[in-house]
Amino acid sequence: MSTTPFEKTPGWLDWYAGPAKPRFVLPPGSVDAHCHVFGPGAEFPYAPERKYTPCDASKRQLFALRDHLGFARNVVVQATCHGADNRAMVDACLASAGRARGVATVRRSITDAELQQLHTAGVRGVRFNFVKRLVDFTPKDELMEIAARVAELGWHVVIYFEAVDLPELWDFFTALPTTVVVDHMGRPNVTQPVDGPEFSLFLRFMAEHENVWSKVSCPERLSVSGPRALNGEQAAYRDVVPFARTVVERFPDRVLWGTDWPHPNLKDHMPDDGLLVDFIPHIAPTPELQRKLLVDNPMRLYWPEET
Numbered sequence: 001m002s003t004t005p006f007e008k009t010p011g012w013l014d015w016y017a018g019p020a021k022p023r024f025v026l027p028p029g030s031v032d033a034h035c036h037v038f039g040p041g042a043e044f045p046y047a048p049e050r051k052y053t054p055c056d057a058s059k060r061q062l063f064a065l066r067d068h069l070g071f072a073r074n075v076v077v078q079a080t081c082h083g084a085d086n087r088a089m090v091d092a093c094l095a096s097a098g099r100a101r102g103v104a105t106v107r108r109s110i111t112d113a114e115l116q117q118l119h120t121a122g123v124r125g126v127r128f129n130f131v132k133r134l135v136d137f138t139p140k141d142e143l144m145e146i147a148a149r150v151a152e153l154g155w156h157v158v159i160y161f162e163a164v165d166l167p168e169l170w171d172f173f174t175a176l177p178t179t180v181v182v183d184h185m186g187r188p189n190v191t192q193p194v195d196g197p198e199f200s201l202f203l204r205f206m207a208e209h210e211n212v213w214s215k216v217s218c219p220e221r222l223s224v225s226g227p228r229a230l231n232g233e234q235a236a237y238r239d240v241v242p243f244a245r246t247v248v249e250r251f252p253d254r255v256l257w258g259t260d261w262p263h264p265n266l267k268d269h270m271p272d273d274g275l276l277v278d279f280i281p282h283i284a285p286t287p288e289l290q291r292k293l294l295v296d297n298p299m300r301l302y303w304p305e306e307t
């Protein structure tokens with residue numbers, strides 16, 4: 001065992017070892033379209049500008065989880081603890097035998113040759129993060145310049161923001177020239193009504209802009225009332241279900257799902273990933289919706305050459 005040179009953020013919750021075998025059988029070819037690798041820190045050091053220091057979560061451990069849960073492929077999203085150093089994510093993509101694609105974080109200083117290298121490794125998107133506890137502010141003109149460059153490669157932009165910030169970010173988001181994928185439904189406050197003003201604005205954002213997609217992921221982050229996906233719970237995070245199910249049913253061809261393993265920054269519990277998979281049929285109740293969410297949509301976005 002290598003020893004990590006990094007000390008975890010106090011109170012850090014490690015990912016759940018020994019997840020249940022899901023009862024829900026994933027459709028063949030399912031994609032876990034939002035997950036991360038952390039380090040290992042001894043091999044891929046965490047970025048100096050990071051806001052948290054995680055436990056290690058290696059590509060080998062990610063691929064073991066993929067196989068255990070019954071996924072065929074992964075989309076590895078650059079985690080903020082690695083800043084714009086994409087080496088750990090790229091290493092996972094390269095080691096996956098074509099079964100992982102990536103989403104990178106880049107700065108405007110990146111060269112065209114470096115972008116092309118990322119593409120060759122399997123990167124198909126960049127992530128713009130507006131969650132203040134995770135990143136320092138990047139000027140919008142820098143992000144727009146990056147978006148224009150990656151549009152030429154056929155990539156998309158992944159955006160992560162809090163629901164309260166959508167009004168202020170609306171004009172920027174709707175000016176992006178690519179497909180735009182929202183992380184975790186734009187983090188709705190699920191104590192508000194699903195037909196209340198906040199979530200209605202999000203639904204309008206998707207309805208009025210056909211290039212906007214959403215990940216209906218992270219019930220464990222959004223839920224207030226639970227119950228938690230632990231100890232065999234088959235009806236976890238009930239307060240999130242109406243939100244995610246509404247998005248899946250209204251926009252069946254523009255939704256993605258991911259485990260979010262290894263679940264950075266959870267504060268009160270770490271879910272059993274097997275039980276998180278059992279959450280899927282609650283939000284995508286028919287085989288057709290499940291196939292679109294888990295296979296057709298992620299394949300169209302990340303492996304279009306195979307569709």
Ligand SMILES: O=C(O)c1cc(C(=O)O)oc(=O)c1
Nearest residue numbers: 078079080081134260264265
């Ligand atoms: O809510 C979070 O803390 C979080 C953090 C990161 C990251 O640090 O990249 O990614 C996520 O998808 C969610």
